[in-house]
Amino acid sequence: MFSDEASVKVKAGKGGDGLVSFRREKFEPWGGPDGGNGGSGGNIFFEVDLNLNTLSDYLSTKHFESSNGAGGGKKNCAGKAGDDLILKVPLGTKIIDSLTKDLIFDLNEPKTRVMVAKGGKGGFGNAHFKTSTRQAPKFAELGEEGQELEVDLELQLVADCAIIGIPSAGKSTLISVISNAKPKIADYPFTTLIPNLGVVKLSEFDKNQDGSFVVADIPGLIEGASGGKGLGIQFLRHVQRAPILIHLVDILDDNFIENYSVINNELEKFSAELADRPQFLVFNKIDAIDEEELNFKLDEFFDKFPKLKDKYYCISAVTHKNLNSLVFDLYDFIVSHRSKIIQEIEINDVEAEVTTYTPHLKNPKAFTVEKVGEKEHVDQFMDNEYLASIFEIKCPRLEQISNMTDYANRQALARVYDVIGKLGINKDLRKAGIKVGDIILIDSKELIYRGE
Structure with a gap:
């Protein structure tokens, strides 16, 4: 089943929680904290697979998650990292953010791997927070949630083969009867312009x-195409994208031998590598000629090109004659050609640099402070209700720390206040008009401003 569109949701693994632990061993009265760090969550990648040419695998399965990191252990043992998830897509796949419709990646090179969702950071164990003034920390970080994203996949097809020939050779008719393409077809040259x-x-x-x-x-090529005549340069650039060529020859044309030579000459002038690509020689429109005349013309052709006599096809795109053998031979050749390309890539073994999708701010410590509203709040110590202003802090690094903090642990919460001060956010809070008892909103978590 073929599909060139799909929408999927990806969620990278959560980081493992850090551990609160202390050494409890004989003869070690001052063992100290030994809680290990949690493992990072698994990432999610999209990778080009040259053996694929459809997105149909993503029509039935819409949700993909990588595994979570394991929690930290005693004796400073780090948790196991989550396994990465690699999703295979065809060459030419575009990855688009479903919400913003922004293009995230265009996978147009073989052996390309991109990270679309990064696994959450593992939380630090309490051993990490030991200092000269805090020798027995009784808190650890929670594991960070992995990135979650909904993306649209769009396959911009990269042709396995291209039909070339002079104008009105029957190229559009042929592609319309062997594929799902619906080109404009008319009885005049240059009907096809794209x-x-x-x-x-x-x-x-x-x-x-x-x-x-x-x-x-x-689109049809003419003599002088390599020099730009008849939009030739533009058309030849399209030919460059196809590794295999179907050279369609109009057997009814009086100059069919010359036409064949003209096309190959233009390919040679434009690119020697292009001229050396595999070609399927196909004579079209045999429905309009009797067998005797057909044989005469073929003999005339192969007198000039004797090396081509071993493999050629005589078809009629209109009556569909001999199309089956052409299609199946093309498919077999394309599959073997793909295998050779894959082998060459593996032999060269050029490792593509992994690109990571980072939609957040380039500077993770950059922040903004904004008053976003007010609400009634009850003081937990005095048990009286008052109107508190709400100030939202947006800062990637602070949000990360906040989300990885257990707010029920007083020591852990004290670290959040400490980070706010070290990042210089208190100054901006004062400028925004914050007062003791007002609420600070960090992502989805709230804490009470208690001054500096």
Whole structure:
């Protein structure tokens, strides 16, 4: 089943909690804290797989989560990190933020791996917080939640093969009958001005067969195309994206041999590498010619190009004659060609640099302070109700620490106040008009401002 669109939700693993622990051993009366750090949560990656050309795997499964990190252990033992999750997608996949519709990544290179959701940081154990003035910390950090994101996947097809030939050779007709493409077809040259992409499904030709490949119909090339004539440069650039070429020859044209030579000459002038790519030689429109004349023309052609006599196809795109053998041979060749590309990449073994999606601020310690409202609050010590102003602090690093803090632990909460002071946020709170007893909002957590 072919699909070029899908929407999925990804959630990276949560970091493991740090441990509060103290050494309790004979002859070690001052053992001190030994709580280990939690392991980081697993990340989620998207990776290009050259063997894929559809997003159909993501139509049934919509939610993906990587594993959580394990909690810290005694004797300063760190928790095990969560396993990463790697999601395979075809070359040409675009990853788009479902909420903002911003393009996150465009996977247009082989062996590309990108991180879309980063696992949560493991919480520090109480051993981490031991200082000369705090020798027995009775708190540890909670594990950070992993990033969560909903993304749209859009497959911008990269053609496995391209149909080339002179204008009106029947390229658009051929792609319309072997694939799901619906190009404009008319009886005049240059009907096609932009490439048409279509997916060829083998099941359309044999119900017992599975598999598919992508074919492109390239606008007609003429003599001088490599020099820019007839939008030739633009059209030839489209040809460059296809590793295999179907050279379609109009057998009815009086100059069909010359036309074949012209196309190959233009390929050679534009790029020697392009001219050396595998070509399927296909003679079209045999429905409009009798067998005797067809054989005469083929003999005439192979007198000039004897090396091509071993493998060629005679078809009629209009009547669908001999299309099955062409399609199945193309598929077999494309599959073997993909394998060779993969082997070459593995031999070269050039490790692609992993790119990470970081939608937050570049400076994690940058902050803003804003008064966002008021609400009735009950003083837990005096048991009286008063109107408290609410001041929201937005700061990636402070939010991370706050979310990893157990607010029920007084020592842990004292660290949050300490971080607010060290980041210089108290000054901005005063400028915003905060008073003792007002509420500080950090992400979804609240604490009472108690002065400096």
